[in-house]
Amino acid sequence: MKISSSKIIIKSLISEKIEFVFGYPGGAVLHIYDAIFLSNIKHILVRHEQAAVHIADGYSRSSNKKGVVIVTSGPGYTNCITGIATSNFDNSSIIILCGQVIKKLIAQNSFQELDNLSISNSIIKNFYSINCYYNIQYIISNSFNIKGPTVIDFPKDLTSSNNLLRNKYPFLIKKNTRNNKLKLKLKLKFYRPIILIGGGICSKKNYFLFDKFINNINIPFISSLMGIGNFNYRSLYYLGWLGMHGGADTNTVINFSDLIICLGTRLDDRITNNNNLFCPYAKIIHIDINLNSISKNIYCENFFIIDIKKFLKKKICYKNVKFWWKFIIFLNKFFYKRYKNDFFFCKPQEIIEFIFIISKGKFIISTDVGQHQMFAAKFYNFNFKSFITSGGLGTMGFGFPSSIGTKFANKNKKILLITGEGSFQMMMQELSTCKQYKINIIIINLNNQSLGMVKQWQEMNYKNRYSNSYISSLPNFKKLINSYNFYAFNFYNIKHFYFFFKKIICFDLFCFINIYIIQKENVFPIQIYNKSMCECINFFSIKKYEKKIFFYNF
Known part of the structure; x- marks a missing residue:
């Protein structure tokens, strides 16, 4: 049986168990929208293309599913750029199906024609430009294996109902690949260790593995802003999150640590403040599956490009950290007061x-x-x-x-x-x-x-x-x-x-x-720009910076 290429697009999405697609129609994607109308897939009509990408982003982050967006060519795609960049920075998984003018009009400054690859090359994980309707089903299925934002560019004539092909393999058959066993042993000769986790640890399996891992080794851990929600917040070993507005005690603890084990974080500037003054006493061990995240801001000599799951299953031997915990408890009590209570106005x-x-x-x-x-x-x-x-x-x-x-x-x-x-x-x-x-x-x-x-x-x-x-x-x-x-x-x-x-x-x-x-x-607290991690304006020094500001008028 032969079916149109636009129907193959929809069938490929359905085969990947996609329930919703978010988008806004336009001339270059009307063939696909016609196929949506004749299918059981649910399309959510947004009021702006940027919102479509953010909706798909939120959909993906709060579940284990891909967010799929459909937009038209030209301004339809450029409206998505902010949303794509947002997804790329936080590494959420979305796919943008973007319309394009017909093949013979490409590179002629045609109506609503843009070079989408050049526009978004630095903020996407992968870009597919369809040049033949025979590889549509392969490309769509392959894009579901990519973590992060992926763009698929469809010339309008290739999604026409005139293009018929055999529906033999509407999606790729995913093969289970065996992972090679990794030999990783860590014997830590340090007295002030700490674990830093980021958004890269986010998965249900990692959540339970990390909880078991941290209870076995009894080492304190902190998180980045994006790492929040990826661990058990009730854990006795959790100190808080660090960075520009992180806790004063948390920033002080990491500043004086002598070993930092980084799990799934790229150590961006909102975490480190001044790179040259970041944790001067610490040796950094970086665990990440993405090589591009290693030494991006802070040079790291010791790193492992592996799945975090493998690391969390390993045993770590370390020295006595009794005095380290005493120091941490002291800092926690010292910086406990965080804001002034007010029972009349809304704080x-x-x-x-x-x-x-x-x-x-x-x-x-x-x-x-x-x-x-x-x-x-x-x-x-x-x-x-x-x-x-x-x-x-x-x-x-x-x-x-x-x-x-x-x-x-x-x-x-x-x-x-x-x-x-x-x-x-x-x-x-x-x-x-x-x-x-x-x-x-x-x-x-x-x-x-x-x-x-x-x-x-x-x-x-x-x-x-x-x-x-x-x-x-x-x-x-x-x-x-x-x-x-x-x-x-x-x-x-x-x-x-x-x-x-x-x-x-x-x-x-x-x-x-x-x-x-x-x-x-x-x-508050807020770190002082270009200083070390522990130099900040906290609750005790707020009065120095408070100004007499007029209250709002109702």
């Missing part, structure tokens, strides 16, 4: 802690980028794959569409978006998508009427010169949300929010909660 730290206490950590939380992202990471304890955020690229506008994708992947779980008014406005057109597909999520908008992180830097580094960091033309969020027939509420008092939130989580509905928080509240 973001208290809001996040209340959310965790009330929900008992059962939410899958998606965040945008800014102060609210840091508050969520610091004051909420995350379970496995329950923290969806843009850590590498830091994309404002990521949170709302990614929470929609997370809901598609986890239909029976509660999804919470923590955002700010600046980030939410970048992708708020997806309210229409939520209405069409009845997506029920809870949105917490921490509204300080400013671009919070920018404002904080301007206070600390630019003598309170607030250049374009305050937003004086915000919409009435309650009326905006109500116009889509969704529920919306405003809060100015922490006590009222607490009792309301306790009730609202019992219902399955879309709810937007706009909370006016204290405008001068900033994220």
Whole structure:
């Protein structure tokens, strides 16, 4: 039997057990959309192509599935670039099926024609440009084996129903390959060891292996921002996460360690601060499956290019770390006080802690980028794959569409978006998508009427010169949300929010909660730029940097 090449595309997706595709139609992909109409695959219509990629990204991160996006040529694809870069930095698995003009018009500056490979070469893992409809099924199936964003470029004429081929192998037969046994023995002659884990450890099997591994060796461990949610946060050996806004005790501990075992992290600049001053006393052992992540920022002489699962099954022999633990416990007590309590006004730290206490950590939380992202990471304890955020690229506008994708992947779980008014406005057109597909999520908008992180830097580094960091033309969020027939509420008092939130989580509905928080509240500790890991502005030195800032006007 012979079928059209556009149907082969859909059959190849179905054979890979793809339930949803996210996209926006256009002239160059209408043959594929016609095949979707005649199939059982579910297409989710977004309102912007960037949102389609973020939705697929959130869908992929919160599950073990691939996120698939379909967009048209030209502006359809260029709108995806930010989403692709976000996915690439955080190494999430998505596939973009992109339309292209017909073959004979390529390289002639045709209408809606672009060189997609040149545009996105540095932010993708692989790029396929289809030149013959006979290899469509092979390329699609092969792209499912690639970790990270993959782009497949389809000239429109190759997806035409006139191109018929035998449907003998609609997908590749995946063969089980035997992994060679690796001989790895580590005898550590160190007194201040620590383990640093990143986003590369993310898998259900690694989650349990690491928990067993850490309980056997009794060595303290810390995580990067992207490593949050990939381990048991209740573990007695977990100290916190490090980096620019990481805990002062965590940054101090790693600064004085003499051995760092890095698992699935590329040690980017938000972790290391000044590369030349990063952990001067430590020997670094780097474990990663990707060679490109080794010595990317910090030179590492000792590394192993292996699957982390293999390393976690090994035994490690080490010296007595009794005095190391005493030092860690002392630092933890010394830096315990993290913010000032305020029982009348809404403080973001208290809001996040209340959310965790009330929900008992059962939410899958998606965040945008800014102060609210840091508050969520610091004051909420995350379970496995329950923290969806843009850590590498830091994309404002990521949170709302990614929470929609997370809901598609986890239909029976509660999804919470923590955002700010600046980030939410970048992708708020997806309210229409939520209405069409009845997506029920809870949105917490921490509204300080400013671009919070920018404002904080301007206070600390630019003598309170607030250049374009305050937003004086915000919409009435309650009326905006109500116009889509969704529920919306405003809060100015922490006590009222607490009792309301306790009730609202019992219902399955879309709810937007706009909370006016204290405008001068900033994220602490914060590392001092270009200094060592332990040099930071923490709770004890906040007063030096606090300014008298006007309160918001209602």
